[in-house]
Amino acid sequence: MKSSAWLDQIGGRLSDQLRFLLEADRLKGVIRLNHIADGSRRENTAEHSWHLALFAMVLQDYAVAPVDIWRVVQMLVLHDLVEIEAGDTPLHLTLTDHGQAAREQAAADILFGMLPADQGEAFRAIWEEFEAAESADARFAKACDRLQPILLNHVVGGGTWGVRPDFNIDMEKQLTRRIEHGSPTLWAAAEVVFADAVACGWLKPAPAPAAEG
């Protein structure tokens, strides 16, 4: 932005809201580990968020409990905004990256703080509910967020499943099992994808149990 005099001229709530919407544009430059379906490049978080909104709209009938689909979609539109400040943390690092939550809370202070207070607080409450992953809405939103990269990894023939040499189907299931909390039907579908990926050699099978003594 060369100057913000035009924003000052607009003034008031709308000025703050437009500044926020321009800042949010930076999500298009946050690059995720997985690729898009044609394999040509890695996915950015803005287009990922759009895809998840569509996932929720299409798959809503498979939620484990009745959901308010409008709340689910709001969660998915907002859920990764904090990555503008905090960056993307790939799923397989979330178990060991203990700074992630603090970075994302600080990012939420900055980003949602750009909006008029009432709106910023409402958006932040939706994002916090998603993060907590306890309500039926949040559990279904999380299920969509976990399922989408599984389909993309499969369609490109491995994707992030090959990033760590020791990574196998048991580890993948551990990272994505929360799909089951949001939708047992979608978890069953994910298990079909995992089995096919193992059969195709794109995901390592479970390690053999230690031989008996």
Place this chain on the structure above:
Amino acid sequence: MKSSAWLDQIGGRLSDQLRFLLEADRLKGVIRLNHIADGSRRENTAEHSWHLALFAMVLQDYAVAPVDIWRVVQMLVLHDLVEIEAGDTPLHLTLTDHGQAAREQAAADILFGMLPADQGEAFRAIWEEFEAAESADARFAKACDRLQPILLNHVVGGGTWGVRPDFNIDMEKQLTRRIEHGSPTLWAAAEVVFADAVACGWLKPAPAPAAEG
């Protein structure tokens, strides 16, 4: 996709829905004329659609008539899916590209036809309502769709305003005036942006009237 045997194994509605969601991924590869806010590259239609959903959520109070914001956001998530088959038609070509509507109807047949019939028909009705631009919901959705590229053109110092050498503020206002039908407040803001862009030399002023004889 190497094989769709896994989709056959899942079967039923869910199989068709997952196939549709993977096809929809192609929207990430449809490139628009305008750039993203940091000027580094052109915007794709998937991330544009995400940005518009956020615009609608943030700016809903400025709609000219009360809107069902959930319907507005559904329109914006779905509104450009047809570009997967029909491609993006830049706004300044829409007045002369008489094949666009037919291409997009054919694309809608293909894409929404991939879904279970009830769901495909529901989504198509939402998209048709957006295209007709008559309901309050559609008019506000269209206003967001027109406003966002104006802000992006301004922030990169001209953008698509410089594509045609004769393009000027009067022509831009003609192309975007439907913002006013969805939100007079947002149209007033757009006029501030246009005036600033002219002052900065990023958008040509209105041509001088012919001298009197």
